[in-house]
Amino acid sequence: MVHAVRCRTCGGADSFLLDSVYSEDFWYNCCFRISKANETIVCSTIIAECNRWIERFDALEEQGPDPEDDLSQAAALMRNKERDLLEAIRQIFAQETEITVVDNQRKYFIDRRLDEVFPARQGAAMYGP
Numbered sequence: 001m002v003h004a005v006r007c008r009t010c011g012g013a014d015s016f017l018l019d020s021v022y023s024e025d026f027w028y029n030c031c032f033r034i035s036k037a038n039e040t041i042v043c044s045t046i047i048a049e050c051n052r053w054i055e056r057f058d059a060l061e062e063q064g065p066d067p068e069d070d071l072s073q074a075a076a077l078m079r080n081k082e083r084d085l086l087e088a089i090r091q092i093f094a095q096e097t098e099i100t101v102v103d104n105q106r107k108y109f110i111d112r113r114l115d116e117v118f119p120a121r122q123g124a125a126m127y128g129p
Contacts, residue, residue: 002042006030009041014110035110036100043097050090057083 007030010017014035017026033039057079065076100106114121 001046003027003030005042005045006034006038009038009045010034012037014038029109032109033106035108036106039100039108040097043093043100046093047090047097050086050093054083054086054090057086 007027010026010030014037017029017034060079061076066072
């Protein structure tokens with residue numbers, strides 16, 4: 001899921017990954033955290049989608065299942081299990097958001113790629129400008 005959301009939310013400064021030079025590797029590179037900005041957008045996108053579905057489930061919960069309909073009761077049970085799963089996913093991505101904001105030591109794809117292209121950049125980062 002994260003792989004696809006990284007692909008979908010790639011934009012801004014990360015758009016260079018969509019250039020012809022990187023296009024063949026773009027899908028593969030979405031396996032990794034692309035950049036801090038992209039990862040923040042990915043997390044907020046997934047949290048928003050979880051919230052959207054939880055709100056839908058809440059609205060259906062207010063109506064309640066039809067006591068005479070077994071299918072309605074089974075659907076309500078499934079929604080409760082899906083709600084638990086969505087809440088767990090939302091919590092994971094809330095934690096990931098906090099880590100992404102705080103962790104300045106994490107290397108993103110952009111950083112690793114720039115270090116490959118400009119090896120002197122790595123030394124400068126270690127010893128200062």
